[in-house]
Amino acid sequence: MDDTPFGDDSLHEECGVFGIFKRTDAAALTTLGLHALQHRGQEAAGIVSYDGTQFHVERHAGLIGDTFTKQAVLERLPGSSAIGHTRYATTGGGGLRNVQPFFAELSAGGFAVAHNGNITNAMTVQRELQRRGSIFSSTSDTETILHLVATSAARLFVEKLVDALTRLEGAFSLVGLSSKKMVGVRDPLGIRPLVLGDLEGSPILASETCALDIIGADFVRDIEPGEMVVISDDGIESIFPFQARRPRFCIFEYVYFARPDSTVEGRNVYEIRKKIGAELARESHPEADLVVPVPDSGVPAAIGYAQESNLPFELGIIRNHYVGRTFIQPTDSIRHMGVKLKHNANRRMLEGKRVILVDDSIVRGTTSQKIVQMVREAGATEVHMRIASPPTRASCFYGVDTPEKAKLLASRMTVDEMADFIKVDSLAFLSIDGLYRATDEPSRNKMAPQFCDACFTGDYPTSLTDQEGMENVRPLTLLGGAG
Numbered sequence: 001m002d003d004t005p006f007g008d009d010s011l012h013e014e015c016g017v018f019g020i021f022k023r024t025d026a027a028a029l030t031t032l033g034l035h036a037l038q039h040r041g042q043e044a045a046g047i048v049s050y051d052g053t054q055f056h057v058e059r060h061a062g063l064i065g066d067t068f069t070k071q072a073v074l075e076r077l078p079g080s081s082a083i084g085h086t087r088y089a090t091t092g093g094g095g096l097r098n099v100q101p102f103f104a105e106l107s108a109g110g111f112a113v114a115h116n117g118n119i120t121n122a123m124t125v126q127r128e129l130q131r132r133g134s135i136f137s138s139t140s141d142t143e144t145i146l147h148l149v150a151t152s153a154a155r156l157f158v159e160k161l162v163d164a165l166t167r168l169e170g171a172f173s174l175v176g177l178s179s180k181k182m183v184g185v186r187d188p189l190g191i192r193p194l195v196l197g198d199l200e201g202s203p204i205l206a207s208e209t210c211a212l213d214i215i216g217a218d219f220v221r222d223i224e225p226g227e228m229v230v231i232s233d234d235g236i237e238s239i240f241p242f243q244a245r246r247p248r249f250c251i252f253e254y255v256y257f258a259r260p261d262s263t264v265e266g267r268n269v270y271e272i273r274k275k276i277g278a279e280l281a282r283e284s285h286p287e288a289d290l291v292v293p294v295p296d297s298g299v300p301a302a303i304g305y306a307q308e309s310n311l312p313f314e315l316g317i318i319r320n321h322y323v324g325r326t327f328i329q330p331t332d333s334i335r336h337m338g339v340k341l342k343h344n345a346n347r348r349m350l351e352g353k354r355v356i357l358v359d360d361s362i363v364r365g366t367t368s369q370k371i372v373q374m375v376r377e378a379g380a381t382e383v384h385m386r387i388a389s390p391p392t393r394a395s396c397f398y399g400v401d402t403p404e405k406a407k408l409l410a411s412r413m414t415v416d417e418m419a420d421f422i423k424v425d426s427l428a429f430l431s432i433d434g435l436y437r438a439t440d441e442p443s444r445n446k447m448a449p450q451f452c453d454a455c456f457t458g459d460y461p462t463s464l465t466d467q468e469g470m471e472n473v474r475p476l477t478l479l480g481g482a483g
Contacts, residue, residue, distance in 0.1 A: 015100070015116045015399070016040035016207040017194070019083035019175040021182040021231045023202035027077035030084040031068040033204070033211040038064055039259055040116070040207060041088035044099040048112035048177060051079035055110045055177075059099040083177045083205075085114035088401060098140040101177075106150050108157050109179050113145050116207055117171030117192045117399040121465035125167060145174070157181070158230055162241040169463045171250075171398035173223070175205045182231040188245040189461055190225025191398050191452050193253060193264050196236075203231045208262040222265060225249075248461040250398065251451035254439060255389045256297055256360045257400070267439065270300050275438040276388045276430060277304025277358060284428035285309050286384045287354065292316035294359040294371055295343070301388035302358035311356070316349040316375065343371065351379030357424075361389050363402075365409035368422040376423075385422065387429040390456040391415070397464055402455060432456055 016037030020026050027049045034045055045068065046059035056077050060067040064086060067073065085100035101114035119125075122141035125148070130136065134147045148164030149157075157178055165172070171191035176183040184205040186194050197204035199217040206212060209219050223229060225247040230237040249265055250257075260270040280301065290312045293302030296319055306313035320342055355375060362368050372383050391410030396402040405411045409418055419427035432453065433443040441450050454460045 015085055015087045015114075016211070017083070017085050017114045017116050017173065017175045017205070018207070018211055019081075019177065019182050019184070019205040020199070021081050021203045022233070023080055023199060026080050026082035027074055029199070029215050030082040031064060031074065032214050033206055034068070034084045034086045035064045036211040036214040036259075037086050037207055040257065041086040043088050044096070045084065045086045046099045046101050046114070047077055047082055047084040048101045048103050049077040049079035049082040050110070050177060050179060055103060055112065055179075057101075057103050057112075059096055061096060061099070081177060081182060083112055083114055083175045083182065097138045100140070100142055101175075102138070102140070102143050102146055104146045104150065106146075108160070111146065111149060111157075111176065111178050113142060113174060113176045115142050115145070115172045115174035116194075117173055117187065118397055119144060119168050119172060120170035120397050120462060120467065121168065122170075123466045144168070158183070158228075158239075161185075162228065166242065169465055171462075173207065180232055183228065184223050184231075185228045186223050186225050188226035188242045189248040189452065191248060191250050191461075193249075193258070194223040196220040196223055196229060203236060205229075205231075208258055208264065210259045210262045213261070219263070246448060248449065248452040250400075251435060251439070251453050252389070252396075252400065252455060255435070260300055272438055273300030273388070274304035274307075276435065277301035277306075278308035279434040279438050280358070280386050280388055280428075280430045281305040281308035283431060283434055284386060286356065286426055288356045288382070288384060289353040290314045290316070290349070291356045291358060292349070292375075294357055294368075295319040298357075298359040298388065301360065305356070305358050305386065309356075314346075314349045316346050316355060316378075317343050317371070318346055319343055343374065345374050345378035347378040350375055353380055354382040355380045355384065357383060357385045359385065359387055361392055362387055362409055362418065362422075363392060364407055365418065365422055372422050372424050382425045383423075384426045385419075385424045385428075387427070389430055389435060390432045390453075391418075391429050392455050394455055394458040396455045397460070397467060398452065398454075398462075400455070 018030050018033035020029050027047055030047050044061045045064050049056045058077055083101050101112045103112040119141040122144045125144050129147050136143055145164055148167055149160045152160040152163040154160045154163045172187045173192040173194035174185050193207055195206055195209055197212040197217040198220050204217050212219055226240050226242045228239050254272045258264050258269045262269050291302050291306040293299040375383050392408055393410045395405050436444045452461050
């Protein structure tokens with residue numbers, strides 16, 4: 001359970017993955033890589049290493065820096081190859097039994113796997129496997145991959161993995177480790193990121209380029225949608241075993257999930273977020289005195305907004321980075337003050353000013369409500385909120401922890417009603433075409449969208465077998481607009 005003040009009112013990525021092949025101190029380097037990917041999951045982490053004879057597994061709840069930096073832990077992970085995973089649960093719930101990487105001794109030898117994304121037919125496949133005798137030790141969709149590999153009739157390990165993955169729907173960017181190979185795979189739509197790096201001849205797989213930077217590795221290239229790279233002593237083999245499909249990379253990676261210093265699909269995330277802010281300013285710009293970001297995720301977009309609108313950019317809200325996940329709120333009188341545990345108004349900047357607040361998204365709206373109240377109490381005469389994405393009106397089933405559709409504010413209110421709810425003088429969202437323009441696309445191609453934008457449009461690019469009939473996946477009739 002996340003007990004931070006806004007734990008239930010933000011979107012969380014499921015995880016980050018990292019792997020390194022044939023390098024001294026592989027586990028230590030994996031720990032550093034996962035540390036750079038900590039933003040993709042703060043609930044738990046795991047590492048599996050191979051020392052040429054046997055596999056070693058460590059999985060712990062909590063942050064990387066609180067668990068895997070202890071020398072005793074790293075000493076239990078010898079070997080020159082390792083893969084790791086940092087997790088925020090979206091499928092299967094919490095608990096150590098669901099912490100990745102998953103490892104099993106198969107007929108072909110030991111195999112570990114970790115993935116970022118969400119398999120949308122995992123429950124259906126699991127029930128089929130259970131009827132055939134498979135026994136699951138977790139409730140994670142990732143374990144399904146192990147069982148499919150184990151039961152595949154294919155002869156070679158790579159063929160077994162391909163056979164397993166062709167049975168799956170949804171999003172998966174995964175790393176796998178056997179006694180002789182490290183494997184990286186992206187689903188045919190390439191919904192989640194995965195990159196290939198190199199550290200003085202040792203190949204690396206990671207969710208984002210920031211994980212390469214932290215260990216001084218070079219970025220080689222993105223793993224392509226539908227590509228499988230097989231890394232062994234013989235080098236790196238690239239194969240495309242799946243039916244080709246038009247890519248649909250998750251556009252929300254640019255809005256929020258990826259680290260600003262990462263380069264994703266050839267685009268620098270920080271630059272994209274500044275462009276998003278500039279597009280937002282061009283679409284909707286009220287009379288105001290200054291632009292204030294909701295830290296930290298709103299900062300790059302607010303910089304772009306301020307530059308485009310020729311308004312001062314000020315840190316009118318200061319974030320406390322040292323709020324623990326288990327802060328005790330013993331009484332109702334203390335609990336309602338929770339907003340100030342994480343954010344505090346910089347009164348000197350806000351008093352007597354007409355303020356434009358810039359944030360990345362609105363989920364349930366409770367955080368925005370509290371932020372606006374705090375800014376008004378600091379003396380702002382007007383509060384206008386501008387959101388650097390379209391309204392989030394639908395749930396994500398591809399590896400993002402999104403509330404059910406009925407709990408998303410934009411799914412049940414108009415923009416004007418949302419403005420009344422959070423008590424701002426005006427509210428506007430970036431249009432869907434404005435978001436696409438910020439990524440250097442002229443507009444959203446309605447017949448063939450360039451990205452996965454299902455959380456805004458309800459246009460899901462894959463089958464959702466496990467969710468069929470659910471209210472969450474009914475088609476939307478409204479698209480995000482400036483409001």
